[in-house]
Amino acid sequence: MGIVIAVISGKGGVGKTTATANIGLGIAFNDKKCVVVDFDIGQRNLDMVLGLENRVVYDIVQVMEGEANIKQALIKSKVNENLHFLAASQTKDKSVLESSKVEKLVAELKESFDFVILDAPAGIESGYEHTIEFADAAIIIVNPEVSSIRDADRAIGILDSKSAKVKAGEDVAKYLIINRIVADMVESGEMLKSDDILEILNIKLLGKVPEDKGVIDASNQGKPVILDKKSIAGQAYKRITGRLCGEKVDMKDIEISDKGLFKKLTGIFR
């Protein structure tokens, strides 16, 4: 029996899909069977980020409607065979989702995978509620800015009231990823410190991901940034997936700008 993790954010554009793709791949590299599911019905893009655009035959809606079985719809990743992908429908909209069908699908995936990662749509409408309803845990992605944090706070509130686990009297585990941190801006006070964010949201910190220009290009090419060993964001995702798989990985403080020796020396004389 695997664990179902919903990746949520509230606000759009903070890096949910990128995080989902990287976390999925990172888990697969840790020799765990993992499936990533795009729950953003009507606006699918996880397929592109994973570089599996051309392989989508059946989608999640067709599986739920019984037009295809789950084995037909699952796409195996080219990079790592532990990673599977279930695409969202691009033609339907999220009103087609039904609780009972989502529950059945999630239960089925849980049977055959160690990790089931659900990429939630932005916002807090029905699509979002269906994504979190049967999740055992949630990863909340925020950017260090006030609007993202308020939206995440709202999303957590809904998670805490609508999740099936909470209704059964249990707790949904909640983990925070702070994405797109710029050390210089944190140091100069233009960007929120992670301590302040943690105080507002009051959930466990899973990891901090620095801003990295390589992420956009990686998404465009369909090669998640975790594959790039030199990328700082890729390394951050590697640490995060290590933690998810039960390794003890120290929290790296990426909020202190890591200046090279030359810059440090010139800094002295400035």
Add this chain to the structure above:
Amino acid sequence: MKSKQYSVKVYETTITNEVAFMEFFDNNYTLFKDHLIVISGNLSSTIKVYLENKKLSYLHDVSLPKGRTRKALEKELQAEQTERAVLAQISQNEINRLSSQLENNLTVLDEMIRSGREVDIKGDLLLLNRVNSGATIKTTGNLIITKVVEGAIRCAGHFMMLTASPKANIVFHGVEVDNSLLEDRLNRVELKNNEIIITPVLKKEINWAL
């Protein structure tokens, strides 16, 4: 360094009449010969010579550490006690005044009020957690919040006590409270004679955690 400590008896005086002074010392020489004589005010050469002849040790115009007499100490102690009693009485009066304004149905909550939540309370509310940006708290009675408020507050009680961030939106009896007046510490906001009065409760931020 080698040092010793002595206790010395000191006779301090101001000379007004030199003849009388010398007479006094002649008469009481046995009594004062081991004292340290401290002369404040004028010291003429006649007196200097006189003291040296008598082999008396003396100092001129020095400030000595002043010992306090028992009476002075008692007086000080009493003043302190009175002050303490007055302060206790003031705070007791304040507590009595505020508790007379409390309503009987008090709700106690210890949960984070996250964005999008609206807590609507009939009566008084004691909230032991944060109010995040985008959340709303409404009470018909008094309100005490022990952690930072970043959201909206609508209170219609006699008083409220809270620490508000500049982001908070606070309406007390239908009047928007100016945030710049709610410094970054616990404040008491109350309605007195149709006026909203804001008083910082303590200078420092209180740590409510046990």
